[in-house]
Amino acid sequence: MNRLCNADDREIARFDKLSRMWWEAEGTMRMLHVINPLRTGFITQQIRTPCARILDVGCGGGILSEALARAGARVTGVDLSQPTLAAARRHAGAQGLQIDYRCSSAEHVANEAAGEFDAVTCMEMLEHVPRPAEVVAACARTLKPGGRAFFSTINRTPKAFLFAIVAGEYLLRLLPRGTHRYRKLIRPGELRDWARASGLQFTSVASLKYNPLRRTFKMEPGSEDVNYMACFLKKG
Numbered sequence: 001m002n003r004l005c006n007a008d009d010r011e012i013a014r015f016d017k018l019s020r021m022w023w024e025a026e027g028t029m030r031m032l033h034v035i036n037p038l039r040t041g042f043i044t045q046q047i048r049t050p051c052a053r054i055l056d057v058g059c060g061g062g063i064l065s066e067a068l069a070r071a072g073a074r075v076t077g078v079d080l081s082q083p084t085l086a087a088a089r090r091h092a093g094a095q096g097l098q099i100d101y102r103c104s105s106a107e108h109v110a111n112e113a114a115g116e117f118d119a120v121t122c123m124e125m126l127e128h129v130p131r132p133a134e135v136v137a138a139c140a141r142t143l144k145p146g147g148r149a150f151f152s153t154i155n156r157t158p159k160a161f162l163f164a165i166v167a168g169e170y171l172l173r174l175l176p177r178g179t180h181r182y183r184k185l186i187r188p189g190e191l192r193d194w195a196r197a198s199g200l201q202f203t204s205v206a207s208l209k210y211n212p213l214r215r216t217f218k219m220e221p222g223s224e225d226v227n228y229m230a231c232f233l234k235k236g
């Protein structure tokens, strides 16, 4: 664990190894591609994307960053996995998309560019860091007053354990084994407390429900079941 930059070296190494898989639609990252239109919709319903400056924290291969750039936003994507960033840059280049990818963390951007972003997205990332509350606080600092923060993660309940870990990683094999550890999952109340302590006001939440027969997800507004995403407003 890297105490200084609030990153878990084993997690980053695991993502380093997966770096070639980001854009294989039927590969390891398939689920992120499947849920991406839903989470992009959740975000673009709540902010005006054309010309908005958006910071995508833990951007991975850029699945969400690219969708936001296509919606007209000016996107900065940060991640600590160098091979992952190389894959993100390669893919965006091939698509003719201008995205500013940097090897950096939310905390670092918060120090260098506080108050510069209209929105920050931090999806499927908080459950992979040692101190997620600090990432939430750093995300809040990157925002302009009135800016919006979006976080998605997995609830820490027995049901989420069964669905996301037992079914998702072992039975249906939707995700690589070892992607999630139960104790690192985050209850919605915890996320809201961290956000409140960082000057963020809760505005909305939705969960993504999986249909194993159709292999599709649907968004359920107001729900915090298993996979959920929440939006917050920076006061001021």
Ligand code: SAH
Pocket (backbone or CB within 6 Å): 005, 006, 007, 008, 011, 012, 015, 032, 057, 058, 059, 060, 061, 062, 063, 064, 078, 079, 080, 081, 084, 104, 105, 106, 122, 123, 124, 125, 128, 129
């Ligand atoms: N947000 C992307 C990728 C999620 S996977 C998406 O939803 O499509 C989690 C990503 O977070 C990985 O790419 C990993 O390298 C990155 N990550 C983990 N810890 C990090 C940290 N402390 N700072 C920045 N990125 C981190």
